[in-house]
Amino acid sequence: MSFTTIHIQNKFKVEDNLKFNLPPLKLTNMKKHLLFTLLFLSAINTWAATYYSSGNKSWSDSGFPNTLNAGDQIIIQSGHTIALNKDIVINGHLTIGAAAKLAGNKKIDVGIGGIIVVSGELETSMDLTISGHLQNVGTTTINSKTKVIGTLDNSGILNSDDELHVDGQFTNSHFTYIKKLHSDGIILNTGTIELEPGETFHHHGGELKGNGSNLGSIIADELKIEDNTGVNLNNHPEAITSKMVFCGTNGQEPGFDGDGNNSSQKVSKEEFLTNGEPTLSIIDEEVFICANRTTPIELLSFQAEVMNESTVKIDWVTSSELNNDYFEIERSRDGLTWEKITQVNGSGTTQTTQYYTITDLQPYSGKTWYRLKQVDLDGSFSYSNTEEANINSNSYLSIYPNPSQDFITLSGSNIDLSQVRIFNGLGQDVSNLLNIGTGKTSRQVIDISTLPANIYYIMISNQMHKLIKQ
Numbered sequence: 001m002s003f004t005t006i007h008i009q010n011k012f013k014v015e016d017n018l019k020f021n022l023p024p025l026k027l028t029n030m031k032k033h034l035l036f037t038l039l040f041l042s043a044i045n046t047w048a049a050t051y052y053s054s055g056n057k058s059w060s061d062s063g064f065p066n067t068l069n070a071g072d073q074i075i076i077q078s079g080h081t082i083a084l085n086k087d088i089v090i091n092g093h094l095t096i097g098a099a100a101k102l103a104g105n106k107k108i109d110v111g112i113g114g115i116i117v118v119s120g121e122l123e124t125s126m127d128l129t130i131s132g133h134l135q136n137v138g139t140t141t142i143n144s145k146t147k148v149i150g151t152l153d154n155s156g157i158l159n160s161d162d163e164l165h166v167d168g169q170f171t172n173s174h175f176t177y178i179k180k181l182h183s184d185g186i187i188l189n190t191g192t193i194e195l196e197p198g199e200t201f202h203h204h205g206g207e208l209k210g211n212g213s214n215l216g217s218i219i220a221d222e223l224k225i226e227d228n229t230g231v232n233l234n235n236h237p238e239a240i241t242s243k244m245v246f247c248g249t250n251g252q253e254p255g256f257d258g259d260g261n262n263s264s265q266k267v268s269k270e271e272f273l274t275n276g277e278p279t280l281s282i283i284d285e286e287v288f289i290c291a292n293r294t295t296p297i298e299l300l301s302f303q304a305e306v307m308n309e310s311t312v313k314i315d316w317v318t319s320s321e322l323n324n325d326y327f328e329i330e331r332s333r334d335g336l337t338w339e340k341i342t343q344v345n346g347s348g349t350t351q352t353t354q355y356y357t358i359t360d361l362q363p364y365s366g367k368t369w370y371r372l373k374q375v376d377l378d379g380s381f382s383y384s385n386t387e388e389a390n391i392n393s394n395s396y397l398s399i400y401p402n403p404s405q406d407f408i409t410l411s412g413s414n415i416d417l418s419q420v421r422i423f424n425g426l427g428q429d430v431s432n433l434l435n436i437g438t439g440k441t442s443r444q445v446i447d448i449s450t451l452p453a454n455i456y457y458i459m460i461s462n463q464m465h466k467l468i469k470q
Contacts, residue, residue: 048071048072048073048092049069049072049073050072050073050074050075051063051064051065051072051073051074051075052074052075052077052425053074053075053076053077053080053082053100054080055080056080056081056082057082057083058082058083058084058085059082059083059084059085059086059088059102059104060085060086062082064082064088066086066087066088066089067088067089067091068088068089068090068091068092068093068094068114069091069092070091070092070111070113070114071092072092072093073092073093073094073095074092074093074094074095075095075097075426075427076094076095076096076097076100076101076102076120076427077097077100077425077426077427078097078098078099078100078120078423078424078425078426078427078457078464079099079100079457079464079466080097080100080101081100081101081102081103082100082101082102082103083103083104084102084103084104084105084106084108084124085104085106086106087106087107087108087109087126088106088107088108088109089109089111089114090108090109090110090111090114090115090116090132091111091112091113091114091132092114092115093114093115093116093117094114094115094116094117095116095117095119095426095427096116096117096118096119096120096121096122096138096427097119097120097423097426097427097428098119098120098138098423098427098429098459099120099423099427099457099459099464100119100120100121100427101120101121101122101123102120102121102122102123103121103122103123103124104123104124104125105124105125105126106124106126107124107126107127107128107129108124108126108127108128108129109128109129109131110128110129110130110131110132110133110134110150111131111132112131112132112150113132114131114132114133115132115133115134115135116132116133116134116135117135117137118134118135118136118137118138118139118140118156119137119138119427120138120139120427121138121139121140121141122136122138122139122140122141123140123141123142123143124141124142124143124144125143125144126144127144127145127146127147128142128144128145128146128147129146129147129149130146130147130148130149130150130151130152130168131149131150132150132151133150133151133152133153134151134152134153135153135155136152136153136154136155136156136157136158137155137156138156138157139156139157139158139159140154140156140157140158140159141159141160142159142160142162143160143161143162144160144162145162145163145165146160146162146163146164146165146178147165147167148164148165148166148167148168148169148170148185149167149168150168150169151168151169151170151171152166152168152169152170152171153171154170154171154172154173154174154176154191155173155174156174157174157175157176157177157335158172158175158176158177158178159176159177159178160177160178160179161178161179161196162178162179162180163178163179163180163181163182164176164178164180164181164182165182165183165184166181166182166183166184166185166186166187166206167184167185168185168186169185169186169187169188170183170185170186170187170188170189171187171188171189172187172188172189172190172191172192172193172216173189173190173191174191174192175191175192175194176191176192176193176194177194178193178194178195178196179195179196179199180195180196180199180200180201180202181193181195181201181202181220182202182204183201183202183203183204183206183208184204184205184206184228184230184231185206185207185231186206186207186209187206187207187208187209188209188210188211189208189209189210189216189217189218189244190210190211190214190215190216191216191217192216192217192219193216193217193218193219194217194219194220194249195219195220195221195249196249197221197249197250198221198222199220199221199222200220200221200222200223200224200257201218201220201222201223201224202224203223203224203225203226203239203241203281204224204226204228204231204239205226205227205228205229205230205231205236205237205238205239206228206231206239206240207240207241208239208240208241208242208244209240209241209242209243209244209284210242210243210244210286211243212243214243215243215244215245215286215288216243216244216245217244217245217247218244218245218246218247219247219248219249220246220248220249220254221248221249221254221255222254222255222256222257223246223254223255223256223257223272224256224257224258224266225239225241225256225257225258225266225267225272225280225281226239226258226266226267226280226281227239227279227280227281236282237279238278238279238280238281238282239267239280239281239282240281240282240284241281241282241283241284241287242283242284242285242286242287243284243285243286243287244286244287244288245287245288245289245290246287246288246289246290247289247290248290251290252290253289253290254289254290256268256269256272258271258272266280267280267281269289272287273287273289296321296322296323296324296374296376296380296382297318297320297321297322297324297346297374298318298319298320298321299316299317299318299372299384300317300318300319300353301315301316301317302314302315302316302317302372302384302385302387303315303316303387304368304370304387304388304389305389306363306389306390306391307359310363310391311359311360311361311363312359312360312363312368312370312389312391313357313358313359313360314329314357314358314359314360314370314387315355315356315357316356316357316372316384317353317354317355317356318347318353318354318356319353320350320351320352321346321347321348321349321350321354322349323348323349323376323377323378324346324347324348324349324374324375324376324377325345325346325348325375325376325377326343326344326345326346326375327343327344327345327346327356327372327373327374327375328340328342328343328372328373328375329341329342329343329344329358329360329370329371329372329373330370330371330372330373331360331363331364331368331369331370332368332369332370332371333364333366333367333368333369333419334369335369335386338371340373341358341360342358344356344358346374346375348377362440363389363391364391364416364418364419365391365414365415365416365419365440365460366390366391366419367388367389367390368388368389368390368391369386369387369388370386370387370388370389371383371384371385371386371387372384398410398411398412399411399458399465399467402466402467402468403467403468403469403470404448404467404468404469404470405449405469405470406447406448406449407445407446407447407448407449408445408446408448408467409443409444409445409446410443410444410446410458410460411442411443412442414440414442415440415441415442415443415444415460416440416460417436417437417438417439417440417441417444418438418439419459419460420436420458420459420460421458421459421460422434422436422456422457422458422459422467423456423457423459424454424456425454425455425456430451430456433450433451434446434447434448434450434451435447448467448469451469452469453469453470454469455467455468455469456468456469
């Protein structure tokens with residue numbers, strides 16, 4: 001019996017015209033060899049391929065496939081911008097790393113089983129269809145229609161100047177700004193979903209929910225609420241709503257499509273708030289319209305002002321307070337992750353104008369976002385709008401030696417070490433593997449000897465610097 005040995009290296013590429021030069025086979029062994037060859041080729045096709053970006057290029061020039069197969073992945077590495085010049089279908093896993101960007105005027109389809117994770121930026125001017133899963137922790141901008149058949153999870157900033165249509169599940173825990181919203185599926189909202197002025201939120205069956213003590217906000221000038229027998233979610237064709245606040249775009253009460261309308265298929269404001277049409281709409285718990293929610297405070301103003309290019313003065317004024325226990329002042333370097341700076345006692349219940357002020361002595365270099373967390377005597381709370389302050393830091397920064405094997409030195413003016421982040425080529429934050437230090441300094445030595453040899457990116461005050469570790 002003769003045997004054929006095929007050697008496989010760690011990295012290989014299978015060409016379309018792959019051939020095997022087998023020795024002459026006896027007819028009795030032909031079936032065995034043919035079966036082995038077919039199984040081998042089938043196995044090759046199931047092995048995953050990984051594609052990495054190599055700089056600022058177009059999608060096609062990067063060598064990325066227009067259809068990403070299941071099991072394969074594309075990684076757009078930190079600091080790279082990829083121009084989307086082809087319609088693409090994602091059946092595998094696409095990762096857009098921190099400080100990376102994918103942008104273009106082409107369609108994106110996320111197939112069933114496909115996954116897109118956005119840590120940087122995704123922007124498209126054509127339709128986006130999500131049959132699989134899209135997770136946005138960065139910024140995603142769709143200047144066309146978005147249809148969610150699978151799942152869309154937004155904990156970053158989601159923008160669209162067209163309709164968001166939800167047939168599957170949309171989870172929003174931060175900010176979503178869209179033209180209009182139509183939902184036949186499930187929306188889990190603990191953040192804010194804001195529509196353009198004059199536009200309608202069509203709650204067409206399905207579920208709209210907050211979570212626990214976190215009420216979500218829907219900002220829309222018009223509400224159209226009705227059942228959907230075609231959906232019949234969990235045997236409930238009616239539109240189900242819980243733990244949600246509805247306001248108009250100017251803070252006014254939103255209009256209802258069912259008001260003044262003889263159609264029995266649309267819910268009026270009274271029917272909505274009293275469960276007067278339970279076959280069309282059901283309020284599970286805690287649903288408020290702006291005008292009928294008792295607000296713990298009336299906030300006249302809230303502002304953050306840079307003082308002496310090194311501190312930020314934060315002022316706010318209330319015209320009335322009801323059972324107001326205290327305020328927490330929070331700050332963020334990205335508008336996503338917040339930390340408490342200090343706590344200021346409220347004035348309980350008063351109809352007298354109250355003035356408050358604090359100073360942040362250690363703001364971040366560059367942009368800092370601020371907000372108020374107002375806490376009632378019963379522990380319930382709400383947030384103010386956000387205010388931005390910008391501390392201008394010296395843009396000059398020197399990193400040496402670069403390349404380096406063991407130590408690097410950061411040299412500049414007023415370097416805020418709390419803002420220094422180091423990312424690997426996959427966009428993963430490896431800062432916690434190093435002792436970067438704390439506070440502000442003009443010179444800092446960092447030991448990078450434990451990092452594998454590779455290309456890294458140092459982000460300081462939203463500026464990216466390339467580092468080569470030998």
